Amino acid sequence: MRPYTVRPPLGAHALAAQVLVARHPPSHSMSPFETAVRDGLGTFPAGALFLAAVSGGADSTALLAALASLSRGAGAQGPFALSCLHVEHGIRPAPESRGDADAVRALCARLGVPCTVTHVKRGLIAERARGRRCGLEAAARDIRLRILRRQARALGAYAIVTGHTRDDLLETILMRVLRGASPAGLAPMPVRRGLFLRPLLALNRAAVEAYLREQGLSWQTDSSNADLRFLRNRIRLRLIPLLDEYFPGWRPSVQALALQQGRVAGFLAGEAERRLHWDLERENCASPSGIEGSAAPVVSLPWEVFAGADEALREEALLQGAALLGKGAHKPISRRALTKAAAALARSTPRPCITPKSQVPSPKH
Numbered sequence: 001m002r003p004y005t006v007r008p009p010l011g012a013h014a015l016a017a018q019v020l021v022a023r024h025p026p027s028h029s030m031s032p033f034e035t036a037v038r039d040g041l042g043t044f045p046a047g048a049l050f051l052a053a054v055s056g057g058a059d060s061t062a063l064l065a066a067l068a069s070l071s072r073g074a075g076a077q078g079p080f081a082l083s084c085l086h087v088e089h090g091i092r093p094a095p096e097s098r099g100d101a102d103a104v105r106a107l108c109a110r111l112g113v114p115c116t117v118t119h120v121k122r123g124l125i126a127e128r129a130r131g132r133r134c135g136l137e138a139a140a141r142d143i144r145l146r147i148l149r150r151q152a153r154a155l156g157a158y159a160i161v162t163g164h165t166r167d168d169l170l171e172t173i174l175m176r177v178l179r180g181a182s183p184a185g186l187a188p189m190p191v192r193r194g195l196f197l198r199p200l201l202a203l204n205r206a207a208v209e210a211y212l213r214e215q216g217l218s219w220q221t222d223s224s225n226a227d228l229r230f231l232r233n234r235i236r237l238r239l240i241p242l243l244d245e246y247f248p249g250w251r252p253s254v255q256a257l258a259l260q261q262g263r264v265a266g267f268l269a270g271e272a273e274r275r276l277h278w279d280l281e282r283e284n285c286a287s288p289s290g291i292e293g294s295a296a297p298v299v300s301l302p303w304e305v306f307a308g309a310d311e312a313l314r315e316e317a318l319l320q321g322a323a324l325l326g327k328g329a330h331k332p333i334s335r336r337a338l339t340k341a342a343a344a345l346a347r348s349t350p351r352p353c354i355t356p357k358s359q360v361p362s363p364k365h
Contacts, residue, residue, distance in 0.1 A: 030069070033203065033211040037066040040191060040199025041161075048158035049081035050197075053148055054107075056086065056100040056220035059163035061107060062208045063200055065215055067161065068111040080158075084108050084115045085151050087144045090122040091136065092224060100220045107217070118147050137230060152195055159197040164189065167205045167236075170251060173258050174235050182315065184269070187262030188255065268316040276301060276309055276317035278324055299324050307346045314342040 030038065041050075052067055054060040064084060071082045086104040088097050101117045108115035120143060129139035148160050169188055176185045191198050200208070212219060228234050243250045278299035299321045306314060318341055 031211065031214065033062070033207060033214075034066045034069055036203055036207075037063070037199045038070055040202060041070075041197065042192065044080065044158055047079075047081060049083065049155055050159055050161050051148070051152050051155060051157040052082065052084045052113075052161045053144075053163070054084050054086050054104050055163075055222070056103045056107075057163070057222060058205070058208050058212060058219040059165055059168075059200060061217060061219040062211050062215075063161065063163040064107065064113065065111060065217055066211070068113050082113055083155060083157070084113050085148060086115065086117045087147055088117060088119045089125055089140050089144070090120045091125055091140060092222070096223060100222070103220050116151065118151075120147075135230075137232070149195065157195070159192070160195050161197050161199060163200055164198040165200045165203055165205055165208060169201055169258075170254055171232055171235050171240070173254050174239065175231055178231070178235075182319075183261040183265035184316075184319070186258055187265050188258040268312055269320070272309075272313045272316035272320055276306060276313060276320075278317070278321045280324060311339075311342065314346060315339065318342050 044050075050067060050071075052060070052064050054064050067082055071080050084104065086101055088101045090097065101119075105115050105117065125136060125139045125143060128143065129136050132139060132142075151157075152160050172189065173186060179185075189198065189201070191201055224230070225233060226237070228237065278301050280299050301317075306317065309317070
């Protein structure tokens with residue numbers, strides 16, 4: 001039995017009922033906000049289906065409203081299909097979380113967008129967090145992404161659209177700076193990565209709220225956003241106000257840092273792939289966690305090649321080796337852990353290798 005339940009739109013008798021394809025031209029010209037969202041969507045096939053991930057908060061509410069308006073005639077590309085998915089995580093008190101789900105349903109009914117609500121079994125996310133030794137938010141994100149991908153596959157969606165804004169981007173960069181991320185970890189989140197599309201990244205929270213007021217739309221407030229136990233909340237509520245007061249130009253500077261580190265990460269990845277090539281094999285070799293004599297799948301390369309490379313290339317190669325084994329990425333990369341693992345491998349003989357049980361951090365996506 002699945003640990004979560006799906007509630008499709010009332011009266012839906014087939015999967016096609018999950019999709020709205022508007023066929024009428026818009027009754028008004030696009031607002032600047034909608035124009036920015038349209039630009040963020042980029043190019044897409046005629047009749048493409050976008051699955052909107054909507055929590056009920058300001059960002060995703062504005063996103064859904066703009067998409068609903070654009071779906072009725074997105075410029076030269078014409079109309080597109082639109083569906084909404086809301087995930088009720090079962091973490092907050094039931095009246096609050098169920099209230100968010102009801103608000104999303106009501107919003108979708110007002111906009112004429114089909115809505116699916118998925119309820120995660122209470123306690124499942126906390127159990128996942130303990131099992132993976134990660135935070136509650138990271139575990140919730142992992143489950144939410146799994147549900148979104150499953151729904152996207154079921155609908156044949158062209159993209160999963162999320163409401164990340166420029167404010168979210170800056171908060172994420174600050175979090176990773178404080179955690180000691182690598183260049184890849186500091187690189188800005190892209191507008192498009194795989195199935196996921198973030199058309200609001202060029203917009204800030206002020207623009208979001210202005211659009212909602214213009215449209216006469218309200219939004220839900222997640223009480224956990226005020227919980228200072230979470231690092232993101234401490235950054236948003238405590239650190240950023242101080243930065244605004246004492247370093248008013250910090251936003252473009254942090255964005256520039258992220259862009260620069262993204263270029264550095266790209267260079268390191270290319271050089272490591274070219275100069276430090278891993279071989280997939282099954283043989284006994286040393287691993288950074290001290291495991292020897294394993295016949296499990298491993299990736300390895302000659303010790304003299306690895307040990308003779310620059311430290312930055314060794315660390316990047318370590319990430320690439322872990323990726324070849326398909327290791328998960330539910331935690332942000334720690335520079336300290338990465339440096340320690342790379343140094344251990346450089347000392348190993350005769351061939352440094354990574355096994356599926358090696359304690360190797362993976363880059364955050």
